[in-house]
Amino acid sequence: MKAAVIQRYGERTELHVQEVPMPTVDHIDDPHRVLIRVHAASVNPVDTKVREGGLKLILSGNFPKILGVECAGVVEAVGLMVKNVQPGDRVVASLGPEGGGYAEYAVAKDTNVVKLPDEVSFAQAAAMPVAAGTALQALLDKAKIRPGDRVLINGATGGVGTFAIQIARLMGSQVTAVCSSDGVPLALQLGAEQVIDYSVADFTKSLERYDVVFDAVGKSSYDECRPILTETGHYITTIPSPKQVLEQALTTFSGQKAESLLFTFNQDQMNWLLKQVADGKLLPVIERTYRLEELALAHGDSEAGHVKGKLVIEVVTPEIHENVS
Structure with missing residues (x-):
């Protein structure tokens, strides 16, 4: 099969498409494997960190490596103990x-796989697990937002932020989006009631008070945002630091809370998110799609920043997957 691989850690130029052995589900020690014919995958910041070697202390040292932490496609085969999905x-x-999504076939654990509603495309689905899941877990699990809450989202037009605006609105919250000037129309389209252009104003100096400040790009801190939180407000970041960990501990018994989030896949939450897309209540924003051979270009665009929504790799073109799905 074709896959985009790296032979060593480094720049995006290390990504090359080549033929590699196809994975299988015939693994005697793990009968819960699902083989997927990949139609689409997406680019996440964690993919570029893995490529650069930022997670090498927790990953296997084997090369070549196939990156890509999420994908969508059609089940090709399943292990003996898989019950929730079947071929087709x-x-x-x-x-x-550990990845594997930047390839024609990928293997996932059955607990990390859910079926797609007919109304959701492969590209839309591939854009969702990490970004939409992170947004939902930040707002629901960490902040426990309620109708009427005032929510500020920093990085509101990025991959996580575009989902966060919509999820907060679905839950009845009032949303203030922080983004660049060219992201203002998108933020308003997605449901933000107010928008702060970060090139014009510093949101941490706002006169408003918020029940939740969700930094979807990890560029602020609890200490900076504390003055704009209500007395029981939550600050949540996607990029924990040693300082953030200390702040979390210090706010354990206080009214205001500092939180950080490490995404973990949850089937029930993914099914809920997919239903919102199927019902037309949630829109995965995809700025651009690429062929597998253009993966290095996609990584470069991701690292350059200012992406609106998500970047998606189409391993199978839409015309083809409409005929085989």
Whole structure:
């Protein structure tokens, strides 16, 4: 099969498409494997960190490596103990930091796979697990937002932020989006009631008070945002630091809370998110799609920043997957 691989850690130029052995589900020690014919995958910041070697202390040292932490496609085969999906099912999967999504076939654990509603495309689904899941877990699990809450989202037009705006609105919250000037129309389209252009104003100096400040790009801190939180407000970041860990401990018994989030895949939450897309209540924003051979270009665009929504790799072109799905 074709796959985009790296032979060593480094720049995006290390990504090359080549023929590699196809994975299988015939693994005697793990009968819970699902083989997926990949139609689409997406680019996440964790993919570029893995490529650079930022997670090498927790990953296997084997090369070549196939990156890509999420994908969508059609089930090709299943292990003996897999009950929730079967060959022919349209699915989306979270693959974890070991990856495997940038290829024609990928293997996932059955607990990290869910079926797709007919109304959700492969590209839309591939854009969702990490970004939409992170947004939902930040707002629901960490902040426990309620109708009427005032929510500020920093990085509101990025991959996580575009989902966060919509999820907060679905839950009845009032949303203030922080983004660049060219992201203002998108933020408003997605449901933000107010928008702060970070090139014009510093949101941490706002006169408003918020029940939740969700930094979807990890560029602020609890200490900076504390003055704009209500007395029981939550600050949540996607990029924990040693300082953030200390702040979390210090706010354990206080009214205001500092939180950080490490995404973990949850089937029930993924099914809920997919239903919102199927019902037309949640829109995965995809700025651009690429062929597998253009993966290095996609990584470069991701690292350059200012992406609106998600970047998606189409391993199978839409015309083809409409005929085989």
